[in-house]
Amino acid sequence: MEKAKRNTRRTVATGKAWAGRFQEPTDRLVEAFTVSVAVDRRLYAHDIQGSIAHCKTLEKARVLSSKETRTIVRGLESVKAELDRGRFTFTPQDEDIHMAIERRLTELIGPLGGKLHTGRSRNDQVALDVRLYLRDHLDRMMERCVELQRVLLDRAKANSTVVMPGYTHLQRAQPVLFAHHLMAYVEMIERDKGRICDARTRLNVMPLGSGALAGTNYPVDRAYTAKLLGFPTVTANSMDAVSDRDFTIEVVSALSIIMMHLSRLSEELIIWASQEFRFVDLPDAFCTGSSMMPQKKNPDVPELVRGKTGRVYGHLMNLLVMLKALPLSYNRDLQEDKPALFDALDTAESSLQVMTELMRRLDVNRDVLSRALQDSGFLATELADYLVEQGVPFREAHGITGRIVREALKKKRELTDFTLDELRAFSNRIEKGVLARLTVSSAIDRKRQIGGTARGRVEQRLKELDRLLG
Secondary structure, X not given: OHHHHHHHHHHHHHOOOOHHHOOOOOOHXXXXXXXXXXXXXXXXXXXXXXXXXXXXHHHHXXXXXXXXXXXXHHHHHHHHXXXXXXXXXXXXXXXXXXXXXXXXXXXXXXXXXXXXXXXXXXXXXXXXXXXXXXXXXXXXXXXXXXXXXXXXHHHHHHOOOOEEEEEEOOEEEEEEEHHHHHHHHHHHHHHHHHHHHHHHHHHOOEOOOOOOOOOXXXXXXXXXXXXXXXXXXXXXXXXXXXXXXXXXXXXXXXXXXXXXXXXXXXXXXXXXXXXOOOOEEOOHHHOEOOOOOOOOOEOHHHHHHHHHHHHHHXXXXXXXXXXXXXXXXXXXXXXXXXXXXXXXXXXXHHHHHHHHHHXXXXXXOHHXXXXXXXXXXXXXXXXHHHXXXXXXXXXHHHHHHHXXXXXXXXXXXXXXXXXXXXXXXXXXXXXXXXXXXXXXXXXXXXXXXXXXXXXXXXXXXXXXXXXXXX
């Protein structure tokens, strides 16, 4: 009799919904090691949204009466109001957000709260919550991407006549419009949006009703639940539904590529803002100084975006490694998907926000860019192409131009300093019209094909993107 009392005390002490089978309470070390409520509490609104839909589905299946359903739904709405207002009190017994909500619901409406979990498991419950959460979050991520695109387009329009050196291997290559350069990032982000849309489409499948792994014994109408929650379809295999985290990998992969693009933009801003380049000035409000050197203006924001990119990459690898050898179906390892997923989402979103505001206030040093174009070396391709137009095979034209460049370097002269007679000494195919070709304006305007940097093409693409972004 005394042993039975001790066992009862131990079971009550655990306060767990699953404690009936156990003879002793959870070890405190295990309690601290396994608890996830600090991480997954952000799912509360979506957990309650799913619970309300499940409750109505149980009513449709005649597992709950309409009166019971109304009472449970009102109770869930009260719990959500407490959480919304920050008045919800978590207890040591709350393993995760699901159990915290069920515990508080039962406190508010009594034993009826225990009926809510009929026909479902935390396995399909959390799979639903994360999908609901991601749907909303990815919609917001799309808005952040569009906002950055619009700012980049605005900066491109404001500097539509500015020309800058284009680079390959970080060496001056050919002149391009500054707007054309910025719009390259608009195109990158457009692809990012496509990846987000693709990921959202594949995760938009309703897993509730899969139970722990095998389905449920209750006649729940899964299509009805899906309709209530705005899912176009339901998962086709219960074991896959509770153990699938492909969608988290796909989302974090898309976020990693977004961060890679932001990191590339950050790297260019860091270079352009350096005293060696001075192409742009970063806003003071987005930089910091040195605690020792008074003259310093450090590009901390783009540096941090560049650094945080590696952090998101790490989360992608975390998810891939976590899932690589998991047997079907649910395993507790899957609890570790949320710290990686949530931090990747937070990092990408904050990076998009801060880079959008930085670009909105970026100053372009037009005079410096203009002076950078005085090096006529990057007009060499124009000379080679001119020779091709005169009937010289390109490889031969390339060699002739290379010898002229070598001579210019040897004599410390610019290509545009050479007279017509001096140029003709390298090839008798060079005629008077060549001098008009060796200008920045000509180099820009002759790139008229789709995707080129010619002013007309850039202006056309600006209009197209304006319409695309609304």
